[in-house]
Amino acid sequence: MDVLVTVALVVTIALFFDFTNGFHDTANAMATSVATGALKPKVAVTISAVLNLVGAFLSTEVAKTISQGIIREGEGGIEITPSMIFAGLVGAVLWNLATWYFGLPSSSTHALFGGLIGAAIIGAGINSVDFGVVLSKVILPALISPLVAATVALVATYAAYRLTRQARARGSDRGFRHGQTVSASLVSLAHGTNDAQKTMGVITLTLIAAGYQPSGTAPQFWVVLACGLAIAIGTYVGGWRIMRTVGKRITDVQPAQGFAAETSSAATILISSHLGFALSTTQVTSGAVVGSGLGKRLATVHWGVVGRIASAWLFTLPAAAIVGGLSAWLAVTSTAGLVVVAVLAAGAAATLFVLARRHPITHENVNEVPEEAPQTAPAGR
Amino acid sequence: MNIESLRQAATDGQFLGVDWGAFVVVFLVSFASAVLIVAFYALGLRLLAVGSADDTGADGAVVSTASADRPLAATVGGYACLAIGVSAVLYSLYLIIPQFH
Numbered sequence: 001m002d003v004l005v006t007v008a009l010v011v012t013i014a015l016f017f018d019f020t021n022g023f024h025d026t027a028n029a030m031a032t033s034v035a036t037g038a039l040k041p042k043v044a045v046t047i048s049a050v051l052n053l054v055g056a057f058l059s060t061e062v063a064k065t066i067s068q069g070i071i072r073e074g075e076g077g078i079e080i081t082p083s084m085i086f087a088g089l090v091g092a093v094l095w096n097l098a099t100w101y102f103g104l105p106s107s108s109t110h111a112l113f114g115g116l117i118g119a120a121i122i123g124a125g126i127n128s129v130d131f132g133v134v135l136s137k138v139i140l141p142a143l144i145s146p147l148v149a150a151t152v153a154l155v156a157t158y159a160a161y162r163l164t165r166q167a168r169a170r171g172s173d174r175g176f177r178h179g180q181t182v183s184a185s186l187v188s189l190a191h192g193t194n195d196a197q198k199t200m201g202v203i204t205l206t207l208i209a210a211g212y213q214p215s216g217t218a219p220q221f222w223v224v225l226a227c228g229l230a231i232a233i234g235t236y237v238g239g240w241r242i243m244r245t246v247g248k249r250i251t252d253v254q255p256a257q258g259f260a261a262e263t264s265s266a267a268t269i270l271i272s273s274h275l276g277f278a279l280s281t282t283q284v285t286s287g288a289v290v291g292s293g294l295g296k297r298l299a300t301v302h303w304g305v306v307g308r309i310a311s312a313w314l315f316t317l318p319a320a321a322i323v324g325g326l327s328a329w330l331a332v333t334s335t336a337g338l339v340v341v342a343v344l345a346a347g348a349a350a351t352l353f354v355l356a357r358r359h360p361i362t363h364e365n366v367n368e369v370p371e372e373a374p375q376t377a378p379a380g381r
Numbered sequence: 382m383n384i385e386s387l388r389q390a391a392t393d394g395q396f397l398g399v400d401w402g403a404f405v406v407v408f409l410v411s412f413a414s415a416v417l418i419v420a421f422y423a424l425g426l427r428l429l430a431v432g433s434a435d436d437t438g439a440d441g442a443v444v445s446t447a448s449a450d451r452p453l454a455a456t457v458g459g460y461a462c463l464a465i466g467v468s469a470v471l472y473s474l475y476l477i478i479p480q481f482h
Contacts, residue, residue, distance in 0.1 A: 152415045164423050
């Protein structure tokens, strides 16, 4: 009975994490397309949701270890229990919701790693975490990816404007919007093949640990379907708060910039994952938007907003780790402790949703930027 | 951190447990491909606009919607440039979809 409760709770929160993952990352692919008017907001999230769902089914290869070596699991290491996975997911979900409330794009993968690290430290001691791997797989890529993407997008944007007489040549705005739609769709598809898999891995590991599934087997069909649907629904509901930040508040993205930024993101993401140096989608796309702002003559980059995003990235891992650690501290004691954590987490999540309703940002007002930035009419409508 | 580990890093690209060589390759390939794709697409749009007046002014307002005749060479060149973008999209799909390889 206890095992069933634990597994049910882990599956529930894992799917909810998948939902917040989609919710958070809609902005990566679609914020610039929405900002430039290349796609109507609802159309953009629908395309992105469908591609995420397709992506979830395309991938056959599931990551063997969810933590990618950050936590010393398996032979000679520690045993990751379902309660620790649960606690880690609580940390990741709450961080994702908090950054969404403040409209900050931040990596869901880093939040998941952070939560799991915290839970592993509390559940199994500080030696269970390989900090060398944390440095090489999380911290350095987080510093590198925005710089790479920004440099690429800066030069691409400059070239795009230079070659089209500052986008004044006949038909160039329209052409850039079409191009942007295509490259943003590629980013969405690539996202679906990566991110839904992480949740599938988490759920499958839990089922194996609880003895419901033989070890070494592939995810069951219902797991693949549930994860694909959770990320797609999250994407469709859309993190409009984050989209406004990425599309309008970092810099007011114009069609040529949006095209250059999305193409740079798609190229960087595909090439890095193909060459085995996977970079975070969130960090690449945010960096590319900054680069596109720097590459256009007379465009303004709001460094205050960029600074807030960067500090959120800095805090992602430790903040999720603290919440994950606290949850693990309570959750590993007993099933009752686990249920208490679940109730507290649900309460915190509900509070953030209620707070967000006080200043709602929806598909209708996503392109309106209040006070500090000058108001510009949404292009193309 | 000593001289020996730095010397090691210079030869195999490994330093602090990070494969810097792979990172440099990622950067160079991403840079070259993204800039080339964007540049060719922009060049394609420009070639297709040959002969027509600009349709937007310096302030972003629409000033002209008229189209004019375009030399054949510009049409062919323009579509050739756009075709580079199309092939890049197809190659991306090949990379994304594991069933293809």
